[in-house]
Every structure is written in C-alpha cells, then in structure tokens.
Amino acid sequence: MKELLTDHKISSLKTYFTSYRHAVWIGYVMIAVALIVLPFLVESTIGRTWVRILDFALIYGMLALGLNIVVGFAGLLDLGYIAFYAVGAYTWALLASPQFGLHLPFWVIIPIGFVVAGFFGVLLGAPTLRLRGDYLAIVTLGFGEIIRIFLNNLDHPVNVTNGPVGINLIDPISIGSVDFTKTQEIFGLIFSGAHIYYYVLLLLLLVSILVCIRLENSRLGRAWVAIREDEIAAQAMGINTRNVKLLAFAMGASFGGIAGGLFASFQGFVSPESFILLESIMVLCMVVLGGMGNVWGVVLGTFILAILPEVLRDISSPLQENILGKVWLDPESLRMVLFGLALIVVMLVRPTGLWPSKKNN
Amino acid sequence: MDIFLQQLINGLVLGSVYALVALGYTMVYGILGLINFAHGEVVMVGAMVVLSMISLLSSFPLPLGSELILLISVVSAIIVCSTLAFFMEKVAYRPLRNAPRLAPLITAIGMSILLQNIAMMIWGRQYKTFPDLFSITSYDLAGANITNVQIFIICLSILIMIALLLLINLTRIGRAMRATAENPSIASLMGVNVNTIISLTFVIGAALAAVAGVLVSANYSVAHYSMGFILGLKAFTAAVLGGIGNMAGAMIGGILLGLIESIGAGYISDITGGFMGSHYQDVFAFLVLIVVLVFRPTGIMGERIADRS
Known part of the structure; x- marks a missing residue:
C-alpha cells in the first residue's frame, strides 16, 4: 500500500x-x-565592471535586433546602421544636457528619439529604393560616414554638437529624485547605477524581442521576407515594395535610435568616436554570426560578440605568461587577432550562423 | 585657375591610386560577388613590406643603386601580397563559396581585423616615414606644382591599367577570367579551371594593391598599420561609382573619386559660403556617389543588372 x-x-x-x-x-x-x-x-x-559590460551587451542587443529587421528580415544590407544609433544618442544628449540647457524627462525624449531616428531611416531609405545588394551597402555606408562627419564638424559656425569633444554631463534616466546612475539602497540590498540600468535595459530588450517576434509573424514580416527572397515576385503578389522597404528602414532605425538614447544616458557622454564605421560592422557581425533572421540567434550572437572581446582582454596577458613565460605580444592586438580569428572560424564552421532561422534553409 | 590646376593634379594622383585598388575589388566582385573587405589591408601590407625592404637593403653596404633597391623592394612586396591573397582566398573564402551571401563578408571582415592587428604587432603603432631614396624635385606647370613622384605615380598607374586591360581582353587567361565572371559553372564546362582562375584573380588584385601601397606611401611619405582600411573604403566606393564588376568602370570611378575629393576639398568652402570647410570633403564625395547611384543604380559603367541581392 x-x-x-x-x-x-x-x-x-x-x-x-x-x-x-x-x-x-x-x-x-x-x-x-x-x-x-x-x-x-x-x-x-568577477567585479562591477562586468555589470557594465552586460549593460552594453543589452544595448547592443537592441541595436542588433533593429539591424536584423533591415538585414535579416527585409534582406537590405545596411553598413551605416550606427548612424541611427548616433542620431538617437545625440537627440538624447541635446535634449537632456547643459549643451542647450534643456533637461527634458526620459519619457518625453524616448518617443522623440524614436521618431527622429525613424525619420532618418526614411531619409536614407527613400533615395536608395531602386538600389540592390551591394550598391545599397555602399550608399548606407556613405550615409553613416556623412552623419559622423557632420557630428564631428557641427561645432562651427553654430555650435550644435560640440564637435570632436562631444557632449558631456548628459542627464541619466530619473524618476522623481531617484537618479538611475547613482547607487541606491533598496530593502538592504545595494544597487549600483550599472545594476539599475541592467534591469531597465533588460526590460527594453525583452520588449524589443517580443516586438520582433510579433513582427516576424505579421503580415508586414511576411512581406519583408517575400521582398528578401524575390522582390519582383513580391511586387507581383501585390506587396507595395516601396512602402514596405521604407517601413523596414524606419523600424530598424527607430530601434537604433532608442538604443542610442539609452547609451547616451547611461554613459553620460557622447562623442563622434563612438559611431565609427567599425561599430556598424560589429553590429552586422553580431547579426550574421548569430543567425540572420532569427531573433534568438541574433541575441545569442550579440552576447557572444559583446562579451568575447572583454574576456579576451582579461585573458590575453595571463595566457601568454602561463604558456610562454612572459608577455611577448601586445595584449591589445593579440585580443583583436583572436577576435578576428574567431569570426573567421565560426563562419567557416557554421556558414548560416550559430542559430539560423528555419525559414532560411 | 592655378588653384584649380593644382587640385586637378592632386586629384589625378589620388585617383590613380584609388583606381589601382578599386581594380582589385572589382575583379573579385565580378567573379565571386564578394566585397573583399580585407583588400585594403593588402595595400597596407604592401606599403609596409616595401618600407622594411628599403631600410633592410640600405643598411647593407651593397653596391645597389636606389632604383635597384626600390625595384627589389617593390617586387618582394608584390610577392608577399600575392602569397597573402592566395592563402586568404583558400582559407577564408573558398570554403564559403556556396554559403549565404553574407558569410564570406564576415570572414573578410575577420581577415581585415586579423591582418591589421598582426601588422601592428610586426611594424608597431607609430607612423613609419618613407625613406627619401630619391630627391624630390618640383616642376612648375602653368602656375601649379607637380613633383617627380607625382608624375611617376600617374604614369605608372596608367601603364599598369593598360597592361591589365590588354591581359583581360587579349590573352587566353583574360578570356578565361571573363568567362568565369559571366558564369562559373558554364566556364568550367568549357574547360576553364575555375579555382585556378579565382586564385589568379586574387593574386593579380593583390599585386596591384601592393603597387598602390608603395605609391600612396611614397606620395604622402608615411605608412601606418591602419592606412589600409580607409583607403580600401574609398577604393570600394570608387569601384561602385564606376559600376562594380566592370574593370573600365573601376578605373574611371577611381580617377573621378580622386578628382571629386580634391576639387571638393578646394572649393567646398566657397560653394557653401564658408559654412562647410574642407573637413567635409568626404561628405561631398559620398553625396556625389549617392546622386550618381540614384540616377544610375548600377554605377557609371555598370550595364549588367546586379541581381545577386
């Protein structure tokens, strides 16, 4: 019993x-x-700096999801995506810093950043609708450079962006008198600024993931995939390719805009240095390496590529000391060599990405 | 007027270097449909090898004239770069020939990062100055200055481009390359060894890049481990401007981009009433590119509709 x-x-x-x-x-x-x-x-x-690294990984996650809409869903190769990140960051910086003496609250700036970045997305998309493949890639690349050069030089005749020096003392997100970048004590637990931002960014990343998954299965998402696979056939099926492509640019850009705004508020400082072409390429690597078109793959790729260089930074000196006895090679370049090697090896082993989308195969 | 002529000369010099690098991009693109992002780094390696070879040869008390030193150095740079490109193709691009289009792009980016940082390990972070093998003499040309180095750059580039056009259009190898660019599988049915041709394309492109690296570092008399990236970017822009995949287009695009840049740098401040200074020369170049592509979506010479998107 x-x-x-x-x-x-x-x-x-x-x-x-x-x-x-x-x-x-x-x-x-x-x-x-x-x-x-x-x-x-x-x-x-492993220390507080790693919480900051996690925060940056989350910001990159949003960026990569936005680029995934343009490159992964709609198949439009964008090499200047970081421009929208820059637009978002500078929108936040100009509206909430001593630069113009404006200090708008975050719930006003986030929608503004969303709209402004989206507008820039359409601005880029409109003249490039007829371009295909790599012609589009080089124009988007040029667009990204144009934005960066303007940010770098718009300190005269009228000082807007403060030029190469960048904008300092940007307001963090704050609710009432609670400043999100300051250390807070809640129920006896100590939360550092990076720690609080982690939750904010995590929440936003989860929302972004949800939006992307819903988009992918929507009428619009299917239209994007149709354009990616065959633009002429998509047009024949009654898809308004012009509007749908513009929507892809605008939506991708607005993701980047929000991520840029959060970056500016978290960092407290922006300068054109953060928006170089290499950053665009990095985000593209995250998307492709993770698995283009698959939301979870993109998130995976982002976390690997955002965290890998930092891990390599920590291990490239001790590794040499253990194996070779002393530091032979410049640890900084060794780190980048290993990173480049990792990109090549991963793509050779898994050409469709680490976690490819099922539809692609 | 003399300012215009001066900018014209500078633009022509810059443009011929762009054209040489752009040819490497366009040949690879024409056959594989791949943006070889690491091509700029090959240019850098070429410049660095030449600098090292010149200082190495000058340090020995050998009875070599400066012309001979330069020649040996350039030839060794060509050999190093060609070998590099050969293995690069074999390791990073060949296994991905049937992979999704963006996969080889990522390996090319990885290759570029790899080469740049290995170069930094070998040659260091600091700018390296080009040794003054020859005395630079300046000639007066209707109020503008032109140096013997600049004349040399323009003449050599034109010679190389003519030789390349002859190679592509008149020889058996050139015919095989054109056939492979047209359709690799049909070309292989016709008895063309496609793998060899693709390797050869990379080797020729790298040889041109090595020469371009020498010319650009001789012109500005400096070389740096990061010089390849921006140069490669400009050259790729030039290739697209001319119509990517088209050899004559790359030459025209390169020279045109050089001219646009230097004339733009000289006059942009006048055009915009002092609002934009010469910092905006790249903006000007990219705007011209966008305008050209809006009206001719496949570049100046691109007849073929690129349907590889």
Missing part, C-alpha cells in the same frame, strides 16, 4: 513536469530568476 502511494506520487509528479504547459512556465520562471540574479552574481564574483 505504501509503495503504491509513492508510485502514484511519482507518476503524478512526472505528469506534472512533462505536461508541456507546466514545463514551459517552470522554464520561464527559472530564466527570469536567473536574469534577475545574474548581476548580483557577476558583481560579487
């Missing part, structure tokens, strides 16, 4: 865990707990 009862208990537990719905919810709860606890763990084990 006793044995029977335990058997029964075990089998009911088994059905509880194997039942799909429960398993999924338990998984969600575990992931949520892990994501909430992660910064505490990171801060206590």
Whole structure:
C-alpha cells in the first residue's frame, strides 16, 4: 500500500513536469530568476565592471535586433546602421544636457528619439529604393560616414554638437529624485547605477524581442521576407515594395535610435568616436554570426560578440605568461587577432550562423 | 585657375591610386560577388613590406643603386601580397563559396581585423616615414606644382591599367577570367579551371594593391598599420561609382573619386559660403556617389543588372 502511494506520487509528479504547459512556465520562471540574479552574481564574483559590460551587451542587443529587421528580415544590407544609433544618442544628449540647457524627462525624449531616428531611416531609405545588394551597402555606408562627419564638424559656425569633444554631463534616466546612475539602497540590498540600468535595459530588450517576434509573424514580416527572397515576385503578389522597404528602414532605425538614447544616458557622454564605421560592422557581425533572421540567434550572437572581446582582454596577458613565460605580444592586438580569428572560424564552421532561422534553409 | 590646376593634379594622383585598388575589388566582385573587405589591408601590407625592404637593403653596404633597391623592394612586396591573397582566398573564402551571401563578408571582415592587428604587432603603432631614396624635385606647370613622384605615380598607374586591360581582353587567361565572371559553372564546362582562375584573380588584385601601397606611401611619405582600411573604403566606393564588376568602370570611378575629393576639398568652402570647410570633403564625395547611384543604380559603367541581392 505504501509503495503504491509513492508510485502514484511519482507518476503524478512526472505528469506534472512533462505536461508541456507546466514545463514551459517552470522554464520561464527559472530564466527570469536567473536574469534577475545574474548581476548580483557577476558583481560579487568577477567585479562591477562586468555589470557594465552586460549593460552594453543589452544595448547592443537592441541595436542588433533593429539591424536584423533591415538585414535579416527585409534582406537590405545596411553598413551605416550606427548612424541611427548616433542620431538617437545625440537627440538624447541635446535634449537632456547643459549643451542647450534643456533637461527634458526620459519619457518625453524616448518617443522623440524614436521618431527622429525613424525619420532618418526614411531619409536614407527613400533615395536608395531602386538600389540592390551591394550598391545599397555602399550608399548606407556613405550615409553613416556623412552623419559622423557632420557630428564631428557641427561645432562651427553654430555650435550644435560640440564637435570632436562631444557632449558631456548628459542627464541619466530619473524618476522623481531617484537618479538611475547613482547607487541606491533598496530593502538592504545595494544597487549600483550599472545594476539599475541592467534591469531597465533588460526590460527594453525583452520588449524589443517580443516586438520582433510579433513582427516576424505579421503580415508586414511576411512581406519583408517575400521582398528578401524575390522582390519582383513580391511586387507581383501585390506587396507595395516601396512602402514596405521604407517601413523596414524606419523600424530598424527607430530601434537604433532608442538604443542610442539609452547609451547616451547611461554613459553620460557622447562623442563622434563612438559611431565609427567599425561599430556598424560589429553590429552586422553580431547579426550574421548569430543567425540572420532569427531573433534568438541574433541575441545569442550579440552576447557572444559583446562579451568575447572583454574576456579576451582579461585573458590575453595571463595566457601568454602561463604558456610562454612572459608577455611577448601586445595584449591589445593579440585580443583583436583572436577576435578576428574567431569570426573567421565560426563562419567557416557554421556558414548560416550559430542559430539560423528555419525559414532560411 | 592655378588653384584649380593644382587640385586637378592632386586629384589625378589620388585617383590613380584609388583606381589601382578599386581594380582589385572589382575583379573579385565580378567573379565571386564578394566585397573583399580585407583588400585594403593588402595595400597596407604592401606599403609596409616595401618600407622594411628599403631600410633592410640600405643598411647593407651593397653596391645597389636606389632604383635597384626600390625595384627589389617593390617586387618582394608584390610577392608577399600575392602569397597573402592566395592563402586568404583558400582559407577564408573558398570554403564559403556556396554559403549565404553574407558569410564570406564576415570572414573578410575577420581577415581585415586579423591582418591589421598582426601588422601592428610586426611594424608597431607609430607612423613609419618613407625613406627619401630619391630627391624630390618640383616642376612648375602653368602656375601649379607637380613633383617627380607625382608624375611617376600617374604614369605608372596608367601603364599598369593598360597592361591589365590588354591581359583581360587579349590573352587566353583574360578570356578565361571573363568567362568565369559571366558564369562559373558554364566556364568550367568549357574547360576553364575555375579555382585556378579565382586564385589568379586574387593574386593579380593583390599585386596591384601592393603597387598602390608603395605609391600612396611614397606620395604622402608615411605608412601606418591602419592606412589600409580607409583607403580600401574609398577604393570600394570608387569601384561602385564606376559600376562594380566592370574593370573600365573601376578605373574611371577611381580617377573621378580622386578628382571629386580634391576639387571638393578646394572649393567646398566657397560653394557653401564658408559654412562647410574642407573637413567635409568626404561628405561631398559620398553625396556625389549617392546622386550618381540614384540616377544610375548600377554605377557609371555598370550595364549588367546586379541581381545577386
């Protein structure tokens, strides 16, 4: 009798865990707990700088998701994507810093940044609608450079962007008198600025992921994929390719704009140095390496490429000391050599990306 | 007027270097449909090897004239760059020939990062000055200055471009290259060894890049490990401007971009009433590119509709 009862208990537990719905919810709860606890763990084990690195990874996540709309969904190769990030960052910087003496609250700036970046997206998209493939790539690249050069030189005759020096003392996100970049103590737990921003950015990244997944399965998302696969056939099926392409540019750009604004508020400082072509290329690498077109793949690629250089930075000196006895090679360039090598090797092993979208195959 | 002539000369010099580099981009693109992002780094390696070879040869008490030193150095740079490009294609691009279009682009970017940082390890972070093998003499040309180095650059580039056009249009190898660019699988049915031709394309492109590297570092008399990236970018822009995949287009695009840049730098301040200074010369170049592509979406000489998107 006793044995029977335990058997029964075990089998009911088994059905509880194997039942799909429960398993999924338990998984969600575990992931949520892990994501909430992660910064505490990171801060206590490998140090506070790593929480900042996580924050930047989250910002890059939003950027990469935005670029994924343009490159992954709609198949438009954009090499100047960082321009929208720059537009978002400078919008925030100009509206919430001593530069013009404006200090608008974040809930006003975020929608403005969204709209302004989207507008720039259309500005880039409109003249390039007829271009295909690599002609589009070089024009977008040129657009990115044009934006950066303007940011670099718009300090005269009228000082708008403060030129190469950049804009300093940018307001952080704050609610009432609670400043998000200052260390706060809540229920006896100490939250550093980077830690609070982690939750803000995590929330926004999750919203972005949700938006992307919903977009992918929408009428618009299917239209983008149709254009990516065959533009002429898509047109024949009644898709207004002009509007749909412009929407891809605008939506991708507005993701970048929001990410840029958060970057400016988190960093407290922006300068044209942060928006060089290499950054565009980096975000593109995140998208392609992770798996173009697949939202989860893009997130994975972002985290690997945002964190890998930092790991390599930490290990490139000790590694040489252990293997060779002393530091032979400049650790900074060794780090980049290993990074370049990693890009090549990953693409050779998995040409469709680490976690490709199923539709692509 | 003499200012205009001066900018014209500077633009022509800059443009011939762009044209040489752009040819490497356009040949690879024509055959593989690949933007070889690492091509700029090959230019840099060429310049660096020449500088090292010149200082190495000058340090020995050998009875070599400066012409001979330069020649040996340039030839060794061509050999190094060609070997580099050969292995680059074999390792990073060949395994991805049937992969999605963006996969080789990422390996090319990886290659570019790799080469730049290896070059920094070998040659250091500082700017290297080009040794003065020859005395630079300046000639007066209707009020503008032109140096012997500049004359040399323009003449050599024109000679190389003519030789290349002859190679492509008149020889058996050139015919095989054109056939491969047209359709690789049909070309291989016709007995063309496509792999060899693709390797050869990379080798020729790298040889041109090595020469361009020497010329650009002789013109500005400096070389730096990061010089390849921006030069490669400009050259790629030039190739697109001319119609990518088209050899004559790359030459015209290169020279045109050089002229636009230097004339733009000279006059942009007058055009905009002092609002924009010469810092905006790249803006000017890219705006011209965008305008040209809006009206001719496949570049100046691009007849073929690029349907590889």
